[in-house]
Amino acid sequence: MPIHRGKLLKSIIQKSDISIFDLSKALEYSIDAIHHHIEMETLDFKLLLAYGEVLKYDFSVDFPEMKSLTVKETFNIEVMNYDELLKDRDHWKLKYIQLLEKHNELLIRRLNFSSSN
Template identity: 35%
Template sequence: MQHRGEIIKEAVYKSGFPITELAKRMGKSRRWVYLLFENPTVSIDTILQIGTLIHYDFANEIETIKPLVVQDSDLTYTKEEDYWKNKYLKLLEEYNELLKKNK
């Protein structure tokens, strides 16, 4: 099974959309795009952004991709959404603690 980066690479090449233009519109370098093609854990947001730029619907490919298992210190998440939600809550708690210290 192809990973996310490979799926993006295939779609970009099939679309004929220039890598340079894709990088420019995303505010990234060409090197970043090529590294993205090798990345198995590309975020859904990035996939959707690329899909919009190259006029490609990744819906079929996204359904076949299994959820990521993300590890953060002693915590393991089975869904990417849970990881980001918990990461946000952790940062929010740390921010609130800093605000308390500075008062």
């Protein structure tokens, strides 16, 4: 019979020194999401891998098929140097500003349309 992955996760969390609140902050998951994960019988290995990183637990002991997974491969993490990070930040900042400008244009059009009626 297969192991209930969520129940295993719950038992590992309970044995750890990490509170649900701290786990939530570390993983950037809501507490509700963590409780949902605990209920999932077939919780995705990618999620277990992320939990394992924070909880310092190797879930591949329980699920040998996870041995080939790494955090970097699983989440397609790209390592960027400082200059690349700045360039990426500026790219998304510009996109955000362009979006705000379009939003403002639409608001102005809507205000002008409603005042003309």
